[in-house]
Amino acid sequence: MRSRLFTLVCALSLLACMASVVLWVRSYRRCDLLVQQRGAEDRFAVTSEFGIFVFEFEDRQEHAIQPGWVYFDSRLPRRWGRPGSILGFAVFRGFNRHYLLLPPTALRGVSVPHWFVTGISGVLPALWLARHRREKLARSRSAGGLCAACGYDLRASEGRCPECGVEPLPRVGAIREAHHAGG
Numbered sequence: 672m673r674s675r676l677f678t679l680v681c682a683l684s685l686l687a688c689m690a691s692v693v694l695w696v697r698s699y700r701r702c703d704l705l706v707q708q709r710g711a712e713d714r715f716a717v718t719s720e721f722g723i724f725v726f727e728f729e730d731r732q733e734h735a736i737q738p739g740w741v742y743f744d745s746r747l748p749r750r751w752g753r754p755g756s757i758l759g760f761a762v763f764r765g766f767n768r769h770y771l772l773l774p775p776t777a778l779r780g781v782s783v784p785h786w787f788v789t790g791i792s793g794v795l796p797a798l799w800l801a802r803h804r805r806e807k808l809a810r811s812r813s814a815g816g817l818c819a820a821c822g823y824d825l826r827a828s829e830g831r832c833p834e835c836g837v838e839p840l841p842r843v844g845a846i847r848e849a850h851h852a853g854g
């Protein structure tokens with residue numbers, strides 16, 4: 672049960688890792704933006720661009736839209752790697768300028784580089800793979816009459832491995848025989 676849960680969590684982590692790699696590669700050519708829009712303000716936005724994920728929370732807009740003309744000179748697309756960011760990590764406060772006739776709204780955000788998300792989400796799948804390979808090796812060793820832990824030939828010995836002291840894995844046949852003998 673616990674092992675199955677671990678496998679499930681590892682599989683989800685692997686999916687996150689692969690999604691992060693895809694977004695990472697895409698981020699140098701395209702800007703992926705997911706926005707939770709609530710009226711004039713975007714309350715929450717996740718951006719993937721230039722090797723960085725940006726999570727932004729915007730304050731509520733208290734003003735009504737005023738009709739009229741307005742001039743903007745902002746550069747598009749946005750370029751991250753803002754001053755104060757270290758290796759793509761940043762915690763920031765700022766203002767979101769609206770392309771509507773509204774005053775700017777305050778926002779808070781964090782940026783996290785793709786390499787970090789890819790690395791973190793890759794840890795569990797790597798552990799799972801290492802465990803899987805270890806178990807496979809142990810099974811094939813004990814099937815061949817070798818110590819599951821160190822590979823020492825146990826065909827001439829009884830009980831614990833004389834080399835490393837590990838108790839041998841019970842073979843499937845041995846378990847069945849014991850079961851028959853017991854009941």
Ligand SMILES: [Zn+2]
Nearest residue numbers: 818821832835
């Ligand atoms: Zn051994």
